[in-house]
Amino acid sequence: MNKRLIVSALTVTLGLTAAVGLAQTSGIKKGLKITMLPKFINNPYFTTTDNGGLEAIKEFGGVGKAVGPSDGGASSQVSYINTLIAQRQDAIVLAANDANALVPSLKRAMAQGIKVVTFDSDVAPEGRQIFINQAKSDGIAKGQIELMSKLMGGKGEFAILSATPNATNQNAWIAIMQEELKKPAYKDMKLVKIAYGNDDDQKSFTEMQGLLQAYPNLKGVISPTTVGISAAARYLSTSPKKGKVMLTGLGTPNQMRSFIKDGTVTAFQLWNPSDLGYLAAYTAGSLASGMITGKEGDTFTAGKLGKYTVGKNGEVVLGPPTTFDKANIDKFNF
Incomplete structure (x- = not known):
C-alpha cells in the first residue's frame, strides 16, 4: 500500500472514530422518529419552535417532521395525535391547545411506548412525561x-x-x-x-x-x-x-x-422560541433513548444549550425571558 492510500485510510478511520465518539457522547439512539406538533401551523412563533426542534433532531441523527392543524382547536390536535400513534412515532413533541382534552389520546400514545414532551403550553401531567417551560x-x-x-x-x-x-x-x-x-x-x-x-x-x-x-x-x-x-x-x-x-x-x-x-x-x-423547540426535541430524544424517565432530578445534555435538570412535576425550564426595546432589538433575528 502506498503512502497516499495509507494516509487516506487513516483519515477515514479517524473520521469514523470521531463520529462514533460523538454518537456515544450524546447517548441518543440514531434513527428515532420524532414529530413536532405545534398548536397550529403558519404561525411565525411555532414555525420557529419547529425549526429549532428539527435542527436538534437532525443533529442527533433522528428522523424529524413538523405537522399540525390550521386552527387552534383541541379536536384538531387529537386527530393528529391519533395519526402519529398509528405511524408508530418514537416521540411526540407538542404545544397543547387544551390542558385536558388531549390527555386520553396522549395516554394511548404513552401506553404504546411513545414518549410525550409538551412545550410552550402544557397538558395535565398524566398526559406527558416532561413539560418544557419557556420560563417560570x-x-x-x-x-x-x-x-x-x-x-x-x-x-x-x-x-x-x-x-x-x-x-x-x-x-x-x-x-x-x-x-x-x-x-x-x-x-x-x-x-x-x-x-x-x-x-x-x-x-x-x-x-x-x-x-x-x-x-x-x-x-x-x-x-x-x-x-x-x-x-x-x-x-x-x-x-x-x-x-x-x-x-x-x-x-x-x-x-x-x-x-x-x-x-x-x-x-x-x-424567550428564544428556536431554543425552546431545540430543547424540547433533545428532551424527547433523551426520553426515547432511555437516558431519562422524567422523574425529578434526571439530568441530560441538550446539545449547544448544555445541561438541564428535570424539576418537580416533570418540568424543565429553558430560562428567563428577554426584554426587547430600541436599544437591543436589532441584535436578534427570529
Whole structure:
C-alpha cells in the first residue's frame, strides 16, 4: 500500500472514530422518529419552535417532521395525535391547545411506548412525561406586570388580550398577574378586561379595536401571545391612541421590529422560541433513548444549550425571558 492510500485510510478511520465518539457522547439512539406538533401551523412563533426542534433532531441523527392543524382547536390536535400513534412515532413533541382534552389520546400514545414532551403550553401531567417551560410562569407574569407598570407610570386602567380561553400557559400567567396586582406597588393599576383573540390575527385585531373603543381611559394592554401582540400593534400603529396607550406582551423581534422603531411599542418580552423547540426535541430524544424517565432530578445534555435538570412535576425550564426595546432589538433575528 502506498503512502497516499495509507494516509487516506487513516483519515477515514479517524473520521469514523470521531463520529462514533460523538454518537456515544450524546447517548441518543440514531434513527428515532420524532414529530413536532405545534398548536397550529403558519404561525411565525411555532414555525420557529419547529425549526429549532428539527435542527436538534437532525443533529442527533433522528428522523424529524413538523405537522399540525390550521386552527387552534383541541379536536384538531387529537386527530393528529391519533395519526402519529398509528405511524408508530418514537416521540411526540407538542404545544397543547387544551390542558385536558388531549390527555386520553396522549395516554394511548404513552401506553404504546411513545414518549410525550409538551412545550410552550402544557397538558395535565398524566398526559406527558416532561413539560418544557419557556420560563417560570411566575417570572413571566410578574415580569409582564412590572413592565406594564413601568410603561404606564404605575397607574391607570389596562386590559389583557389573551389567546384562547383554554390556553393553559395564558391562563396560568393571567392568574398570577391578578395575584400580583394585589400588591401595594400596583394599587393604582386596574385590570378592566380580559379579551380573547383566539390566536387569530384578524380576531385579535378586532378585539384590540374593541378595547380602545370600550375603555376611553385605557392606558395599557398586555398581550402575552405572539399573534395577539402583533395584531394589536398593527391596529394601534394607525390609531389616534398610538403613543397614548402602552402595548406590551410576548412577541418575536422580527414581528415587532417595525412597531418598536415607529414608536407604537416601547418594549416587550420573549424567550428564544428556536431554543425552546431545540430543547424540547433533545428532551424527547433523551426520553426515547432511555437516558431519562422524567422523574425529578434526571439530568441530560441538550446539545449547544448544555445541561438541564428535570424539576418537580416533570418540568424543565429553558430560562428567563428577554426584554426587547430600541436599544437591543436589532441584535436578534427570529
